[in-house]
Amino acid sequence: MPRLRLAQLPTPLEDAVHLSRALGGPRILFKRDDLTGVGLGGNKVRKLEFIMARALAEGADTLIVCGGYQSNLARITAAMAKRAGLAVELVLGGVPGEAQLRQGNLLLDELLGANVTFVETVPRWDFGDSLERVADQVRARGGHPFIMPLGGSGPEGMAGYICATAEMLAQFDAMSVQPDRLVVGIGSGGTYSGLLLGKLNLGGQYRLTGISVSRTQDYLHEAIPEAAGLGAQMLGLAHRPTVSELDVHDGYVGDSYGALTPACVEAINLVARTEGVFLDPVYSGKAMAGLIDLIRQRQIAKDETVVFLHTGGQPALFAYPPDALVTAVTT
Ligand SMILES: Cc1ncc(COP(=O)(O)O)c(C=O)c1O
Known part of the structure; x- marks a missing residue:
């Protein structure tokens, strides 16, 4: 598969000893995919x-x-497109009443000079024919558009996380780490699907735990095997996942996608204060809230070794009121 090598790889795999101690175990390592390098990673x-x-x-x-208005994919695509000499059209949607704050990712989109079309999307991820309309406009001025899948989650996106699995397996070997579990946030599910295909086809021995930030478990139980199965077929992989191989949780979404939860706020503050690492309020904060809760509920045992995949997204921190984000934590 053709690949445009722009990322700074491998990303670090670091022990989060202070966080681990604050939680009374297990051993936790961060895989720092917030540091992939382009457009703030x-x-x-x-x-x-x-x-x-x-x-x-x-x-x-x-x-x-x-x-969404605070889309990380939009910001990163706009930045990577500069490196590749491509133009970008961003189509950003939200539900009525949601603020379009010129902050965080949206500010960065502006700095990158990206053309932005705002649309109201109800339901949230239903963009209707707005992408085709923008594509028609590009064609009308003589351009050649390429419409990216939602979340960048087709087989190509999964390939990125199959390669990430190979990268991690090499790091586990080099550092003599034998993880019992890999924990990651789930939005569209492409990252989880790629990691699952990677684990099943490259021999990962850990359990892959996904924490949803928007969709229900029922939805993901249907959507992930289907999408990952298609990905496996297109990528020529022998092992296609079944629903029994999934471990996805939907108890940490809160009121809706992007809405802060007390557990997410606690996670953001705890990780900053113990490890000096910033999580984001939409994805990695909720994923960490899930990890912390599973540890407290003893669903993750104290003697496990857990790798937490930090997926980035920190610019969105600046689109939330500080009073809602900063809280005291007991460490
Ligand atoms: C920072 C961040 N983390 C996690 C995710 C979830 O990835 P996926 O959509 O592949 O499930 C996203 C997707 O937008 C993201 O921007």
């Missing part, structure tokens, strides 16, 4: 290496990407 960089290479191979000159 995050998990989407790995996906975009493959998606953008495909777009270029198909002769595209303009990427069309959709997401």
Whole structure:
């Protein structure tokens, strides 16, 4: 598969000893995919290496990407497109009444000079024909558009996280780490699907635990095997996941996607104060809230070794009121 090598890899795998101590075990390591390097980094960089290479191979000159107002994918695509000499059209959606604050990712989109079209999306991820309409506008001015899948989550995006699995397995060997579990946030599910395909096809011995930030477990139980099965077929992988191989939790979403929860706020503050690492309020904060709760509920045992995949997203911190984010924690 063609790949545009723009990411700073391998990303670090670091022991989070102070967080681990504050929680009374287990051993926790951070896989720092917030440090992938382009456009302030995050998990989407790995996906975009493959998606953008495909777009270029198909002769595209303009990427069309959709997401929420504070989309990390939009920000990172806009930044990576600069490096690849591609134009970008961002189609950003939200439910009525949601603020379009010129802060965080949206501010960075502006600095990157990306064209932005705002649409009201109800339900949240239903962009209707707005992407096709923007593609028609690009064609009308002689351009060649490439519409990216939601969340960058097609087979190319999964390829990014199959490669990430190979990278981690090599790091586990080099550091003599034998993880029992890998924990990651789930939005569209592409990262989880890629990690699952990687684990099943490359021989990962850990359990892959996903913490949903938006979708229900029922939805993910249906959607992930289907999408990952298609990915496996297109990538020529022997092992296709079944629902019994999934471990996904939907108890940490709170009121809705992007809405702060007390547990997410605690996680953000605790990790900053113990490890000096910033989580984000939409994805990694909720994923960490799930990890902390599973430890407290003893569903994750004290003697396990857990790798937490930090997927980035920190610019969104600046789109929330400070009083809602800062809290006292007992460490
Ligand atoms: C920072 C961050 N973490 C995690 C995710 C979830 O990744 P996926 O959509 O592949 O499930 C996203 C997706 O937007 C993200 O931006």
